[in-house]
Amino acid sequence: DHVIVLGYGDLTEPILTELTEGDVPFVVIVPDQARAAELSDRGMNVITADPSDEEPLQRAQLADATAVVTATNNDAEDALAVLTARQLRPDVRIVAAATDRENVKKLKRAGADTVISPAAIGGHLLVESALGRGDTEDVAEKILEDEGTTESED
Amino acid sequence: DHVIVLGYGDLTEPILTELTEGDVPFVVIVPDQARAAELSDRGMNVITADPSDEEPLQRAQLADATAVVTATNNDAEDALAVLTARQLRPDVRIVAAATDRENVKKLKRAGADTVISPAAIGGHLLVESALGRGDTEDVAEKILEDEGTTESED
Numbered sequence: 001d002h003v004i005v006l007g008y009g010d011l012t013e014p015i016l017t018e019l020t021e022g023d024v025p026f027v028v029i030v031p032d033q034a035r036a037a038e039l040s041d042r043g044m045n046v047i048t049a050d051p052s053d054e055e056p057l058q059r060a061q062l063a064d065a066t067a068v069v070t071a072t073n074n075d076a077e078d079a080l081a082v083l084t085a086r087q088l089r090p091d092v093r094i095v096a097a098a099t100d101r102e103n104v105k106k107l108k109r110a111g112a113d114t115v116i117s118p119a120a121i122g123g124h125l126l127v128e129s130a131l132g133r134g135d136t137e138d139v140a141e142k143i144l145e146d147e148g149t150t151e152s153e154d
Numbered sequence: 155d156h157v158i159v160l161g162y163g164d165l166t167e168p169i170l171t172e173l174t175e176g177d178v179p180f181v182v183i184v185p186d187q188a189r190a191a192e193l194s195d196r197g198m199n200v201i202t203a204d205p206s207d208e209e210p211l212q213r214a215q216l217a218d219a220t221a222v223v224t225a226t227n228n229d230a231e232d233a234l235a236v237l238t239a240r241q242l243r244p245d246v247r248i249v250a251a252a253t254d255r256e257n258v259k260k261l262k263r264a265g266a267d268t269v270i271s272p273a274a275i276g277g278h279l280l281v282e283s284a285l286g287r288g289d290t291e292d293v294a295e296k297i298l299e300d301e302g303t304t305e306s307e308d
């Protein structure tokens with residue numbers, strides 16, 4: 001009934017914030033000791049290990065997990081982590097973020113159920129806004145607000 | 155009637171793709187010579203310079219530009235570029251991407267009209283998907299498809 005977050009990148013803090021605010025139990029597996037200590041000091045469940053190794057995934061109780069999220073800035077590491085998680089548990093939900101849009105298909109082939117490309121979404125919203133089409137911030141805020149997790153709510 | 159793209163980061167290729175596919179004229183200002191040469195080889199209008207200097211912005215005809223887009227991986231550089239562009243032209247549309255969500259407000263204060271946080275949007279969509287809420291890829295594809303610029307159209 002918990003979520004396993006693999007690695008640490010630009011998307012990780014927003015992910016951890018959403019999980020915390022949603023009262024969703026989670027474990028983070030990060031290779032960097034300083035980062036692990038910092039997250040642990042903030043009260044999070046942390047395992048200091050390579051997120052694409054089998055042992056830490058088992059220690060994080062992958063067998064009972066609801067989902068695995070992998071969203072580092074390194075798509076190759078994400079792919080390796082997805083392959084490991086999928087091999088250990090064919091039926092767990094795996095979601096991933098492709099830093100490079102071209103890696104969406106590869107991450108799916110590695111076993112991710114859902115892959116999004118924040119850069120593609122962000123680039124699109126920026127260009128729409130630059131050309132004065134629609135209200136980009138409204139679109140962005142609507143996405144963020146649909147579960148009431150944006151800072152602008154009050 | 156053109157768009158000026160400042161700097162080069164993870165969001166830049168999606169931005170350049172959208173502008174090219176939309177037949178929107180644009181100029182890219184990048185500090186890195188190798189990157190500038192590569193973009194120029196691909197037929198783009200490129201100025202090799204610091205995107206927060208005044209001179210290249212004037213050379214890129216900021217006076218006649220529709221909009222300025224700044225979306226590097228370094229929010230401090232984005233902020234400096236926004237400040238420069240806003241100072242040179244109080245009425246141009248400026249859009250920016252905050253790599254760190256906490257910098258949204260600072261980039262607005264620097265003068266950006268619209269600031270989005272791709273990491274916040276991406277993190278939110280990933281958590282929604284991890285928890286099995288809604289169809290995240292549908293949401294993501296709907297965003298990308300509303301102007302027909304996604305790869306999945308056919």
Ligand SMILES: [Ca+2]
Nearest residue numbers: 072075097099
């Ligand atoms: Ca990634």
Ligand SMILES: [Ca+2]
Nearest residue numbers: 226229251253
């Ligand atoms: Ca940025």
